[in-house]
Amino acid sequence: MAKEKNIMEKIAHANQSVTKGIDPKDVKHWAKIYIMGKVYEVPADLTIMQAMEYAGYRFIHSCGCRAGFCGACSTIYRMKGEYKLQTAMACQTRVECGMYLVQLPFSPAEKPIYSVTKEPYEGNSFLKYFPEIARCVSCNTCTKACPQDLEVMDYVQAALRGDFQRVAELSFDCIQCGMCALRCPAEIVQYNVSQFGRVMYGRNGFPENKALKKVVKATEKGEYKKDFKNLLGLNMKQSKEAYKKQQATKAKFLKGGKK
Amino acid sequence: MSKKIIEITDEGNAFLEKVNELSGQVVTLCDQCGTCSGCCPMAEEMDITPSQINRMVQLGQVEVLDLEAIWLCASCFTCTVRCPRGLDPSKICESLRQMTLRKAIDYMDIRDISEKEMRRLPQIAIVSAFRKFTG
Amino acid sequence: MKKIPYYPGCTLKTTGKNFEDSAIATAKVLGLKLLEIDRWNCCGTVTSLTQDDLIHHIASVRNFIRVQEMNERGEVDDYRLLTLCSMCYNTLKSVSNVMQERPDDLDKINNFMDREEDYKGGVTVVHLLELIREMGFDEIKSKVKKSLGKLKVSPYYGCTLLRPKEVALDDPEVPTIMEDLLNAIGVDVIDSPKKSMCCGSYQTVRNPKTVVRLGYEIIESARKRGAEALVTSCPLCAFNLDDRQKEIKLEHPDFERMPVFYFTQLTALAFGLKKDVNNFDLNFTDPRPLLKKKKI
Numbered sequence: 262m263a264k265e266k267n268i269m270e271k272i273a274h275a276n277q278s279v280t281k282g283i284d285p286k287d288v289k290h291w292a293k294i295y296i297m298g299k300v301y302e303v304p305a306d307l308t309i310m311q312a313m314e315y316a317g318y319r320f321i322h323s324c325g326c327r328a329g330f331c332g333a334c335s336t337i338y339r340m341k342g343e344y345k346l347q348t349a350m351a352c353q354t355r356v357e358c359g360m361y362l363v364q365l366p367f368s369p370a371e372k373p374i375y376s377v378t379k380e381p382y383e384g385n386s387f388l389k390y391f392p393e394i395a396r397c398v399s400c401n402t403c404t405k406a407c408p409q410d411l412e413v414m415d416y417v418q419a420a421l422r423g424d425f426q427r428v429a430e431l432s433f434d435c436i437q438c439g440m441c442a443l444r445c446p447a448e449i450v451q452y453n454v455s456q457f458g459r460v461m462y463g464r465n466g467f468p469e470n471k472a473l474k475k476v477v478k479a480t481e482k483g484e485y486k487k488d489f490k491n492l493l494g495l496n497m498k499q500s501k502e503a504y505k506k507q508q509a510t511k512a513k514f515l516k517g518g519k520k
Numbered sequence: 521m522s523k524k525i526i527e528i529t530d531e532g533n534a535f536l537e538k539v540n541e542l543s544g545q546v547v548t549l550c551d552q553c554g555t556c557s558g559c560c561p562m563a564e565e566m567d568i569t570p571s572q573i574n575r576m577v578q579l580g581q582v583e584v585l586d587l588e589a590i591w592l593c594a595s596c597f598t599c600t601v602r603c604p605r606g607l608d609p610s611k612i613c614e615s616l617r618q619m620t621l622r623k624a625i626d627y628m629d630i631r632d633i634s635e636k637e638m639r640r641l642p643q644i645a646i647v648s649a650f651r652k653f654t655g
Numbered sequence: 656m657k658k659i660p661y662y663p664g665c666t667l668k669t670t671g672k673n674f675e676d677s678a679i680a681t682a683k684v685l686g687l688k689l690l691e692i693d694r695w696n697c698c699g700t701v702t703s704l705t706q707d708d709l710i711h712h713i714a715s716v717r718n719f720i721r722v723q724e725m726n727e728r729g730e731v732d733d734y735r736l737l738t739l740c741s742m743c744y745n746t747l748k749s750v751s752n753v754m755q756e757r758p759d760d761l762d763k764i765n766n767f768m769d770r771e772e773d774y775k776g777g778v779t780v781v782h783l784l785e786l787i788r789e790m791g792f793d794e795i796k797s798k799v800k801k802s803l804g805k806l807k808v809s810p811y812y813g814c815t816l817l818r819p820k821e822v823a824l825d826d827p828e829v830p831t832i833m834e835d836l837l838n839a840i841g842v843d844v845i846d847s848p849k850k851s852m853c854c855g856s857y858q859t860v861r862n863p864k865t866v867v868r869l870g871y872e873i874i875e876s877a878r879k880r881g882a883e884a885l886v887t888s889c890p891l892c893a894f895n896l897d898d899r900q901k902e903i904k905l906e907h908p909d910f911e912r913m914p915v916f917y918f919t920q921l922t923a924l925a926f927g928l929k930k931d932v933n934n935f936d937l938n939f940t941d942p943r944p945l946l947k948k949k950k951i
């Protein structure tokens with residue numbers, strides 16, 4: 262096993278048991294889990310999603326990116342002997358002994374239609390489209406349910422008082438998995454509220470980035486045409502090299518080095 | 521005027537008990553003095569007055585739940601400070617509202633409020649209306 | 656400067672911004688720094704009135720935990736929570752009382768909020784008017800720089816500052832706290848018998864007609880006694896009595912609009928503070944023509 266593996270290889274490796282099959286003899290640790298009430302023995306190092314596939318389930322929905330970004334694989338589980346109802350992304354969480362699991366295909370939500378360009382940037386816009394946010398009882402259930410560890414209640418509260426910036430900042434990492442909405446006693450669809458907050462803030466409140474503007478202008482002028490052409494002409498090996506180089510420059514830059 | 525005999529049924533008694541329990545009041549203490557009805561700012565629009573609400577509860581008349589009066593109460597607590605029997609009619613009204621709301625039957629549908637109103641109304645108005653009119 | 660935890664409430668961040676700004680400026684003159692509690696949440700604006708309904712108390716208790724934390728960190732000099740909005744005042748204070756009286760229910764709430772530290776009780780709620788009374792109205796008088804003497808204003812208390820008794824900041828039937836303050840800043844105070852009659856409160860959402868009737872009664876009763884403006888401490892009263900004047904006018908074509916001030920806007924004027932703290936653009940009926948007429 263090479264020491265420096267890039268992320269894609271790691272994922273591919275982790276998925277081997279499902280993609281290539283696995284010999285039970287090679288498995289050291291097994292976990293006993295319950296999928297929709299039925300008990301299964303699965304290799305203990307699998308994610309919930311892989312474990313379900315191992316057990317014979319086939320995902321025709323509730324699965325997208327397999328990398329923790331798309332929010333499609335919402336899972337609810339309870340551990341044997343615990344009263345707490347937990348949430349997770351099936352592609353990101355390892356199985357554990359005694360998990361009672363259920364996949365959520367979808368959490369129904371109503372999304373109002375609004376025009377980002379025409380909607381005035383004023384506090385009460387939130388209430389106009391999402392009046393139900395006024396029903397929030399501050400129970401914090403949404404925050405507890407969020408697999409992204411966001412302060413969901415806090416952004417709902419910020420929406421109630423028309424604070425676009427706070428909504429956008431607090432909800433930035435939302436993957437729209439719908440867990441919060443499913444658990445909310447006030448029947449709020451938090452992720453639609455925060456999406457509205459983010460697009461409105463992005464358009465009207467976010468301070469203009471001068472550097473970005475410059476780059477956009479240059480792009481329009483065609484200054485990067487040659488670079489793009491070069492990139493598109495690379496073969497697999499060359500593009501891997503180019504990607505590594507770009508990542509290295511980025512890491513240096515983020516560390517505070519020169520561009 | 522002909523006299524009407526009102527029978528107090530077990531069901532009616534259970535209803536009275538439930539209102540007592542939810543409101544923390546002993547509704548039978550109300551002696552029908554009418555002070556609450558006299559000072560209630562909403563009485564003008566109500567179909568029956570607060571003291572009549574109490575009477576219906578005392579007699580176990582569940583139909584009180586279908587009347588508009590309990591929803592028109594603004595929880596202004598005027599009756600609360602004035603009742604000579606130390607009762608809190610605002611809590612009685614709230615209990616009656618809750619009995620309907622807890623069955624997932626709302627009094628208000630927010631979609632009936634126009635977009636113009638939604639832009640105008642302050643947060644406190646919307647939050648409190650939701651709390652009083654929806655379950 | 657003395658630092659006190661401050662709970663604004665949602666509306667003071669939007670339609671009631673003029674109330675918040677003028678109050679913070681007023682408090683500063685009086686040597687008080689209002690330290691907004693962090694991560695506060697809507698108090699719920701009305702208290703639940705049924706015995707078993709605990710979930711609606713949670714919002715207020717969560718805010719008390721914030722006050723507790725601020726005190727533990729030594730950021731403030733007061734264990735009391737200051738409010739400006741009358742409805743927040745009423746809700747928070749009622750819940751504070753309930754939690755004091757029903758320790759078993761507090762236990763249940765603490766157990767439910769397993770991600771927060773326990774609320775230990777003891778946070779009390781005070782309104783800015785009470786703090787002013789505590790300082791003494793003479794203190795207020797000494798800060799007055801500008802005479803408002805020609806302004807005839809009638810205080811409007813509404814419900815939530817005065818009722819029920821357990822949360823009242825003054826005598827529920829014969830309150831004087833606003834009169835005392837207005838007298839101290841030299842306003843011509845006009846008494847009105849409807850000063851604590853309900854404006855219709857949240858019925859404004861579902862039954863605005865009722866609010867229009869009550870608003871008309873309240874305003875005309877004050878006007879009859881010579882008032883030129885009302886003064887309040889509640890952004891919902893302000894909305895019902897002021898913005899709903901548009902609807903009153905439709906019902907009563909002869910009706911003339913009457914400005915409604917927040918009491919802190921008048922103190923800010925009397926203290927000679929910068930004009931922008933009063934943000935009169937947000938008052939639904941512009942009070943500036945009246946002030947101009949009175950040479951203020």
Ligand code: SF4
Pocket residue numbers: 406407408409410411413434435436437438439440441442451452
């Ligand atoms: S905020 Fe809601 S939708 Fe977004 S990630 Fe958290 S739980 Fe999922």
Ligand code: SF4
Pocket residue numbers: 396397398399400401402403404413414417444445446447448449451
């Ligand atoms: S779950 Fe719903 S009611 Fe509870 S805090 Fe979150 S948004 Fe508010």
Ligand code: SF4
Pocket residue numbers: 556559560561562563570592593594595596597598599600609610613
């Ligand atoms: S609390 Fe309700 S019933 Fe009592 S006086 Fe006020 S509006 Fe009337």
Ligand code: SF4
Pocket residue numbers: 549550551552553554555556557570571574599602603604605606607609
């Ligand atoms: S004021 Fe009290 S005793 Fe009199 S009718 Fe009303 S509730 Fe009954």
Ligand code: FES
Pocket residue numbers: 323324325326327328329330331332333334350351352353
């Ligand atoms: S499949 Fe996309 S987040 Fe799990």
